[in-house]
Amino acid sequence: MFCRLALPFPCLLVALAGVAVGQRALPHETRGPLTVISTVPVPNATSYSGVVSVLFDRPVNVHSVDAGSFRVSGAMSGPMAGDFLFTDSRRRILFVPDAPFAAGEEVSVALARDIAGRDGSHLGPAGHAFRYWSPVALSSTLFTEYSTLSNDSTAFQTDVFTLVAGDLDDDGSPDLLTVNEGTRDVRTFLNLGDGSGEYGPRQDTAVADIYLKYTAVADFSGDGLLDLCAADDPFTTGVRAFHGLGDGGFVHVQDVPIGGLGIAAVDVDGDADLDVAACGPDMVNLLLNDGSGSFTLGTPVEGGLSFEFLVEGGDLDLDGIMDLVLVSHATEDIRTSLGSGDGTFIPAGLVPQRTGGRTVALDLGDLDGDGDVDVAVANQSQGTAGILRNLGSGTFSSVSILHPGGDPYSSTLGDLDGDGDLDWLVSVTGHYWRAYGNGGNAAFTPLADLYPGAAASAATMLDADGDGDLDLALAEREAEEIRLIRND
Secondary structure (H helix, E strand, O other), X not given: OOOOOOOOOOOHHHHHHOOEOOOOOOOOOOOOOOOEEEEEOOOOOOOOOOOEEEEEOOOEOHHHOOOXXXXXXXXXXXXXXXXXXXXXXXXXXXXXXXXXXXXXXXEEEEEOXXXXXXXXXXXXXXXXXXXXXXXXXXXXXXXXXXXXXXXXXXXXXXXXXXEEEEOOXXXXXXXXXXXXXXXXXXXXXXXXXXXXXXXXXXXXXXXXXXXXXXXXXEOOOOXXXXXXXXXXXXXXXXXXXXXXXXXXXXXXXXXXXXXXXOEEEEOOOOOOOOEEEEEEOXXXXXXXXXXXXXXXXXXXXXXXXXXXXXXXXXXXXXXXXXXXXXXXXXXXXXXXXXXXXXXXXXXXXXOOEEOOOEEEEEEEEOOOOOOOOEEEEXXXXXXXXXXXXXXOOOOXXXXXXXXXXXXXXXXXXXXXXXXXXXXXXXXXXXXXXXXXXEOOOOOEEEEEEEOOOOOEEXXXXXXXXXXXXXXXXXXXXXXXXXXXXXXX
């Protein structure tokens, strides 16, 4: 057996099951595609830490499993290295991560179609994928502002459009990235990593020369570093791709002149690397990744909406294939496009459903604890936010409306109080950032109104000081500041 004693995960289960370190090929005939029977954690779990386990219906060819065909990645931590172990007569793959994931981050597990059974079968053209959330320490949710970062520009108003937390320099601490509409650039702040939650001076890391808006941050190039795809609008440049340098900086590598409003990083073709879905007028364009972060256009998705505005990826029907959730800002509609795993999609349900307003923010997570992915939206102009519960098929119950007031601008999900369910933070321009606590069944109640600002814009949740709970970073457009809020 093989056991990494230095890791904080128990090895008793592995020892009892027995670990395979090699195999002899058997001349079995194939009997259909290799199939995933179960996973640990279950899809969409909201508080799991430890070994990732995938059980198949037959023994696996261990030589088909590596970091390229079995990818585990955190939304903030980026790609995770680890060991692969094989138990249950090689029917079970165990992935033992080299380090814990960041507190409260969404973790993606993607198995490529190339994973093979010992009988010569393969996982199938769609591969298999699921996501879960890492745990968060219990907290009192008493929020205190402890520092401010200047995103100021001497020449122009920066106008922060997007604020993202991610480990940009691969040191294990979450850094911050601003995508700025006014100055048409990307700026980063590197976490000092000393437990203080403080950040170093701003780095102006990428000049785009286009009006950057929506952003997807992930390891597109497969080198273990976080990269960036940022969208302009559907009538000009489209999507601009940058590769991360590992020091907080980025280098521009490609422009894709297609629609680029809302964008999302999601594997649409079953090869385990991350592609990009980008909204354009009356369709969603797919940018297929060749594994090195170079994109080519796939088959456009007709989402069944008029003017698709936002997109997010998730497995809405729990079939192990990533789907797309689409929103129309113009018609106030939402609809799921169910993925086939080969880069094609079919709209779910007979007609689109209402979001309750002109939606400007879209977030996915299991909000009611039933194991499938639900939707949270923030609606501009109407001053509303809404929850749509997934019925298990990618269609939703009628929207449940909340009234944060003012003009909602963005939102984000995370476990603010550490009780194992997803809470919600909505920014309300001209007023405040409002935190909602989740009762565990998607019943949200106001938790706190944070630090009034004239132009409360983007926000993100992150463990800035490394104490295991989720702190906040809040972007204020007019003051050109990032407010750092400690969760006490």
